[in-house]
Amino acid sequence: MTKPTSVIIIDDHALFRRGVSQMISADPAFVVIGEAASGAEGLLLAEQLKPDLALIDLNMKGMNGIETLSRIKEAKLESKCIVLTVSDAEADLLEALRAGADGYLLKDMEPEDLCDNLKKAMSGVTVLHESLTEILKNALISPSLSRSEEEVSLTEREREILECLANGLNNKTIARSLGISDTTVKVHIKHLLSKLKLTSRLEAAVWAHRKK
Numbered sequence: 001m002t003k004p005t006s007v008i009i010i011d012d013h014a015l016f017r018r019g020v021s022q023m024i025s026a027d028p029a030f031v032v033i034g035e036a037a038s039g040a041e042g043l044l045l046a047e048q049l050k051p052d053l054a055l056i057d058l059n060m061k062g063m064n065g066i067e068t069l070s071r072i073k074e075a076k077l078e079s080k081c082i083v084l085t086v087s088d089a090e091a092d093l094l095e096a097l098r099a100g101a102d103g104y105l106l107k108d109m110e111p112e113d114l115c116d117n118l119k120k121a122m123s124g125v126t127v128l129h130e131s132l133t134e135i136l137k138n139a140l141i142s143p144s145l146s147r148s149e150e151e152v153s154l155t156e157r158e159r160e161i162l163e164c165l166a167n168g169l170n171n172k173t174i175a176r177s178l179g180i181s182d183t184t185v186k187v188h189i190k191h192l193l194s195k196l197k198l199t200s201r202l203e204a205a206v207w208a209h210r211k212k
Contacts, residue, residue: 006031023111029115033049039071040068054079082117086106088131097126097200097202103127153195161178161185165189166205166209171185189201
């Protein structure tokens, strides 16, 4: 039997935490192991419990969601971090992705959609609320994104990996499909992001889709 995904919820609204906990716990694929009412408390909880997944609200007093997310990533925990918020603002979305968010979801989504997206996130796919896709695309339209692959001199291998990112594949799957190591995949992704002047694999995926 597959071990359920362990989850912590970091949100300063007790009723919302309880509601999300009940929704997630109704799916046997998940188990909620902790709740935190602030970013600072959430960081400590993540460090102590090392959950598979952390759901983080953006707007919290004291340490906000972005700082909490950044601190969890800096702690080198293996936890996936999903922002779960009411904000559909472009600036919040981009800041969260640049801070390393593994997904950005809105609180008004259906319970079954939330669980489905969390499962996708655990498989290595960066999840995004469907209403935010157009916002992200518009945000990424800039001179640096209008250049062709030839102009930024991507290698054949980098183009292959870029295509894999566009298809939502994680590093392990990319490594297996191309017959290279996970470490080599990470190096290639770092190089192509630098060449394209992008900051995340999700931005690279959007860039690739715009070029098709």
